[in-house]
Amino acid sequence: MAKVPVQFTLNGSEKAEFIDSGTTLLNALRDKIGDTSPKGGCHQGTCGACSVIIDGELRLSCLTLAETCDGAAITTTLGLAEGGVMHPLQRAFLDTFATQCGFCTPGMIMAAKVLLDHTPNPSRDEVIEALSGNICRCTGYEPIIQAVLRAARANSQNAA
Amino acid sequence: MELRKNYFADVRKDDLHEIGQPRPRSDSPGHVTGKTAYFADRSFPGMLHLKMVRSPHHHARIRSIDTSEAEKHPGVVRVLTAKDVPHNVYTILILIQIGPEDETVLADGKVRWKGEAVVAVLAETERAAQEAAAKVRIDYEVLPAVFDMEEALKPGAPLVNEYHGQNYYLYDSGECRKVRFGDVEAGFAGADHILEQSYQSSPIEHAPTETTGCVVAPEGNDRFTCYTNTQAMFFTLDNTSIILQMPGSKLHFVGGTVGGGFGGKVDVIVEPIAILGAKLTGRPVCFIYSREEEMQISSPRAAEKVVIKDGVMTDGRIVARKVTGYTDAGAYSRHSPYGAQKGAGHYPGPYTIPNVWIDTYCVYTNRTPSSAMRGFGVTIGDFALEVQMDKLARLIGMDPLEFRFINAYRDGDMKAHRQPTEGAALIECMQEASRVANWPVAEKYMAMSSYAKGA
Numbered sequence: 071m072a073k074v075p076v077q078f079t080l081n082g083s084e085k086a087e088f089i090d091s092g093t094t095l096l097n098a099l100r101d102k103i104g105d106t107s108p109k110g111g112c113h114q115g116t117c118g119a120c121s122v123i124i125d126g127e128l129r130l131s132c133l134t135l136a137e138t139c140d141g142a143a144i145t146t147t148l149g150l151a152e153g154g155v156m157h158p159l160q161r162a163f164l165d166t167f168a169t170q171c172g173f174c175t176p177g178m179i180m181a182a183k184v185l186l187d188h189t190p191n192p193s194r195d196e197v198i199e200a201l202s203g204n205i206c207r208c209t210g211y212e213p214i215i216q217a218v219l220r221a222a223r224a225n226s227q228n229a230a
Numbered sequence: 231m232e233l234r235k236n237y238f239a240d241v242r243k244d245d246l247h248e249i250g251q252p253r254p255r256s257d258s259p260g261h262v263t264g265k266t267a268y269f270a271d272r273s274f275p276g277m278l279h280l281k282m283v284r285s286p287h288h289h290a291r292i293r294s295i296d297t298s299e300a301e302k303h304p305g306v307v308r309v310l311t312a313k314d315v316p317h318n319v320y321t322i323l324i325l326i327q328i329g330p331e332d333e334t335v336l337a338d339g340k341v342r343w344k345g346e347a348v349v350a351v352l353a354e355t356e357r358a359a360q361e362a363a364a365k366v367r368i369d370y371e372v373l374p375a376v377f378d379m380e381e382a383l384k385p386g387a388p389l390v391n392e393y394h395g396q397n398y399y400l401y402d403s404g405e406c407r408k409v410r411f412g413d414v415e416a417g418f419a420g421a422d423h424i425l426e427q428s429y430q431s432s433p434i435e436h437a438p439t440e441t442t443g444c445v446v447a448p449e450g451n452d453r454f455t456c457y458t459n460t461q462a463m464f465f466t467l468d469n470t471s472i473i474l475q476m477p478g479s480k481l482h483f484v485g486g487t488v489g490g491g492f493g494g495k496v497d498v499i500v501e502p503i504a505i506l507g508a509k510l511t512g513r514p515v516c517f518i519y520s521r522e523e524e525m526q527i528s529s530p531r532a533a534e535k536v537v538i539k540d541g542v543m544t545d546g547r548i549v550a551r552k553v554t555g556y557t558d559a560g561a562y563s564r565h566s567p568y569g570a571q572k573g574a575g576h577y578p579g580p581y582t583i584p585n586v587w588i589d590t591y592c593v594y595t596n597r598t599p600s601s602a603m604r605g606f607g608v609t610i611g612d613f614a615l616e617v618q619m620d621k622l623a624r625l626i627g628m629d630p631l632e633f634r635f636i637n638a639y640r641d642g643d644m645k646a647h648r649q650p651t652e653g654a655a656l657i658e659c660m661q662e663a664s665r666v667a668n669w670p671v672a673e674k675y676m677a678m679s680s681y682a683k684g685a
């Protein structure tokens with residue numbers, strides 16, 4: 071099968087790979103590059119576990135062809151902590167018990183990050199809307215909503 | 231969270247340091263940073279992908295299997311059929327002497343449900359495995375199927391599973407698990423009212439976010455390491471050892487990290503065939519259910535039917551209860567004989583009833599095998615019982631919570647299955663619920679205790 075070159079930044083570092091044409095970004099990240107933080111829950115765009123951030127936008131990596139990401143800046147949950155210090159969202163998910171089995175968590179955090187990047191002080195409804203493409207089978211969602219609201223509060227206190 | 235320390239204060243040591251305190255989960259730092267390693271996060275050089283060819287029929291005889299085209303497909307390394315499995319017929323609970331072995335790893339001569347595994351294809355890529363699987367030719371003779379439990383129990387119904395010989399699990403007590411306590415007919419004869427109702431449920435899929443699967447790596451020393459998301463590590467180890475006729479010392483299972491289970495990952499399904507594939511090819515093997523397989527193939531909670539007949543007095547006492555329960559095991563036992571048996575013990579509910587008669591059947595049909603799921607055997611029963619309790623209360627014009635106080639079991643009461651009640655706390659829970667839900671009950675009920683009768 072024809073290989074195509076693809077080059078992008080992942081969590082700030084340069085990546086260059088030859089991939090089979092048609093490879094999803096999810097498989098490229100997980101199998102080629104070794105970032106397994108995006109999870110494959112359905113490979114058909116319904117669960118949100120594979121969510122990543124591409125050029126500031128929330129995207130499903132299972133429905134994104136890796137070859138379309140040439141030149142993009144990609145962020146995954148693995149890249150959020152800085153210098154070993156958790157991102158406020160990660161801290162908030164931990165503190166509010168917003169993760170049980172954890173399989174949905176990286177995707178949830180990606181969706182929440184894009185929300186807070188665009189809307190630093192979201193309403194509860196805005197949080198629910200932003201997470202509506204991500205399925206969690208364990209928590210019942212309420213602790214996740216609380217985590218996002220808490221992270222937003224922590225951010226605005228830091229900014230003040 | 232508030233803990234009511236006044237309950238049972240005299241019998242409980244009150245130096246609890248952990249209970250009532252939030253404690254971080256030890257696995258959550260890994261979860262939130264994306265570092266937790268689930269089984270599918272492991273990959274090995276040269277890893278093969280396993281795809282299953284599944285039965286398109288609910289019930290059929292297999293006339294022939296032709297794998298020649300699949301074997302020629304580029305990237306295919308090995309194709310497995312029933313004859314490759316050392317001990318192909320198994321049942322999970324044989325480990326605790328619940329037999330007979332009634333299920334094949336790969337179908338041998340017959341399929342009994344739509345989706346049953348028939349041929350396993352191992353290939354260099356997932357895509358090659360998928361394409362080759364589509365080239366396996368299986369000639370079926372379709373047989374009549376039965377999907378309804380009561381139909382399956384009728385004489386002349388198609389026989390689902392020859393290893394049982396009849397469409398129900400044969401308990402040592404006969405065609406069903408039985409509980410007999412007091413004299414139920416005398417109880418009905420003396421009752422002010424009789425209410426008979428029937429309750430039914432559909433199968434329920436657990437739908438974990440992570441699908442079922444495993445990754446197997448052959449080690450240099452003739453051992454196999456299996457990374458799995460099983461919820462039943464030792465069931466899996468021991469059953470795999472039986473199926474592969476391989477001592478447990480050759481099998482190293484690594485697990486404990488499960489992306490949601492809810493009981494859906496206790497059946498030993500993916501590991502034996504993946505390890506067999508690794509053994510026969512000498513290559514690492516990955517077998518992961520697609521989302522479609524997770525929803526259609528993995529065992530759901532059983533469909534159940536519960537028929538409850540109660541005799542009740544106008545003063546609120548339930549004096550007789552007769553229950554017939556049916557658990558739809560689907561085509562194979564898995565954990566269902568155990569689930570149905572649990573129901574038999576459970577149907578009186580947390581209530582003391584002097585005359586009880588219970589039959590629970592574990593029935594085989596040509597449906598997807600059912601198995602464990604969160605309180606299986608009692609959850610649907612509880613739904614039925616508590617709806618029945620509300621209906622009974624309405625029938626005699628009594629407050630539904632007060633009605634439950636009157637019948638609540640208390641320490642020392644003999645349960646229908648001959649276990650004396652110990653450590654009951656139903657009354658105290660209902661007292662708390664009455665306060666919290668602002669659903670007041672008469673003072674005499676608030677003065678009751680699980681310890682002493684007569685209040």
Ligand code: FES
Nearest residue numbers: 113115117118132
């Ligand atoms: S794996 Fe991408 S949405 Fe489920």
Ligand code: FES
Nearest residue numbers: 170171206207208
């Ligand atoms: S924590 Fe398990 S799916 Fe969300």
